[in-house]
Amino acid sequence: MCSWIRPARRFFSTSSLNLPALDAWIASPKSLVLADTFHSTHLSDLYITLPTRDGTRALLRNDGTDANFCPPEPFTRRMWASGSMTWNKGGELKVGEKATAVSTVAKVEKKGFEAGKPMVFVKQRIEVTVEGRNEPGMVEERAHVYQLQAPSVASVGSRVPREVKGLPKSEFSFSYTPTLTTLFRFSALTFNGHHIHIDKDYAQKVEGYPERLVHGPLTALMLLESLIHHRPSAQLRNFTYRAHNPIFVNCAATIHGAIVAKDKAELWCENDEGVVGMTGVVQFDE
Numbered sequence: 001m002c003s004w005i006r007p008a009r010r011f012f013s014t015s016s017l018n019l020p021a022l023d024a025w026i027a028s029p030k031s032l033v034l035a036d037t038f039h040s041t042h043l044s045d046l047y048i049t050l051p052t053r054d055g056t057r058a059l060l061r062n063d064g065t066d067a068n069f070c071p072p073e074p075f076t077r078r079m080w081a082s083g084s085m086t087w088n089k090g091g092e093l094k095v096g097e098k099a100t101a102v103s104t105v106a107k108v109e110k111k112g113f114e115a116g117k118p119m120v121f122v123k124q125r126i127e128v129t130v131e132g133r134n135e136p137g138m139v140e141e142r143a144h145v146y147q148l149q150a151p152s153v154a155s156v157g158s159r160v161p162r163e164v165k166g167l168p169k170s171e172f173s174f175s176y177t178p179t180l181t182t183l184f185r186f187s188a189l190t191f192n193g194h195h196i197h198i199d200k201d202y203a204q205k206v207e208g209y210p211e212r213l214v215h216g217p218l219t220a221l222m223l224l225e226s227l228i229h230h231r232p233s234a235q236l237r238n239f240t241y242r243a244h245n246p247i248f249v250n251c252a253a254t255i256h257g258a259i260v261a262k263d264k265a266e267l268w269c270e271n272d273e274g275v276v277g278m279t280g281v282v283q284f285d286e
Helices: 019-027 040-047 180-189 200-206 216-230
Strands: 077-087 099-111 119-130 138-147 172-176 235-243 253-261 264-271 276-285
Touching: 077 216, 172 216, 180 216, 216 235, 216 253, 216 264, 216 276
Parallel strands: none
Antiparallel strands: 077 138, 077 235, 099 119, 119 138, 172 253, 235 276, 253 264, 264 276
8 A cells, every 4th residue: 555644844935036037927928839630540559558448568578568579488688789770762761651560570599598698689670661562661670689587786887898899980979968858758759668768776676787778779860860960961771780888868978970981881879988889880872
């Protein structure tokens, strides 16, 4: 049973308050106009979040992730490892067109079993095809690694960052700080309930990290965004990326990039200590 006790009421002096500013705000006109189209997809997303209508919670794992394409227990600890995206010429996706996404498991690998560090790598393939076309306009591959139960709390802060070598000299960069609001919005946008992104206690006490982790796909998108910001005329054709080290909420991050060929860019994200979290390679046309 959860109980709540009303805290004792405190009284404050108003002499230090900026009452003219408050009065001006009260007197000012206030309105907000939003335009949207009511659609069954939006309504279903709303309904599925209500406890009275949600029939999916029983299908989620204890960490808040869905069980689609997940190996059986005890491989319950999921991490985003790498991925790729390919955009096909002539089959570009356009806003307003109806499309179908078909997801399959392209490959499953067992690694580290002989060394006593068993992991299962699951590669998911997603083909997005516009209605009326035979070939997909975009093909995405996602690689997740599944490990055994999370490490003990004693491992918090004990991880040694992986070193990433062979990166080119940075030619452009973009710095930002992923805040908790950033993580919350991206989780909501992608319907991702993984506790590691939003629950500090879970990240620390269950997963053994010092803070909540930034989504791998969010960092991957920031790599692409930084390239487009620097090279607006680039037409993306292929993008591959790999996660090397975790990136944490409220920690400054910088996306670096270099054009290493006329149609190729290398990008990477590092924190303020120089630890590389993710690398990526983009092929593009202009």
